Amino acid sequence: MMANIKGKNTRPEIIIRSLLHRQGFRFRIHDKLLPGTPDLVLKKYKAVIFVHGCFWHRHDNCKLTSTPKQNKEFWVKKFAATVYRDGVNYFKLKRLGWRTAVVWECAIRDKAHLSNYIKTLAAWLRSESEYIEIPECHTEND
Known part of the structure; x- marks a missing residue:
């Protein structure tokens, strides 16, 4: 079953790429030379x-x-290893001078707020802030 789960070019990824591209941002995808690809x-x-x-x-x-x-x-164990690996990759990227954003799947599913999330992400890109999570504050009650 796990073999059927995609790691790249997922639907949420494609949605974010499309929305950022419409905002005028140009990017590369899945750079294997950077920590965490x-x-x-x-x-x-x-x-x-x-x-x-x-x-x-x-x-x-x-x-x-x-x-x-x-x-x-x-x-x-599997989840703990993933979270640990993510943290290590964020740290390595920061040491290399890269700023990091994380867009969570639930943000993409939230159609009512998605355009605001993209605007927030675009503003972050134009800023000098090092890290952002989209959505920034999320609870089960949202």
Whole structure:
């Protein structure tokens, strides 16, 4: 089953790429030379964007983040390794002078706020801020 799960060119990724492109941003995708192989690389802004699935990357307090009941120990280890690897990659990118953004899958599903999220991401790209998460504050009650 896990072999069917795509890691690149996912629907959320394609949506973000399309919306940013419409805003006039130009980028490269999946640069293997950078830590974590970021989903989007905007060299002009010295910025990278990761489009993370809430389930796989463990978005805090998100209703899309659950842990399977079967083989729970395996899943907990797998998720912990993913979160740790993400942190290491963000740190490595920062040391190389790259700014990092994370766009969570739930932000893309939230059609009512998606255009605001893209505007926030565009403003971040034009700023000098080092890190941003979209959505910035998310709870199950949102």
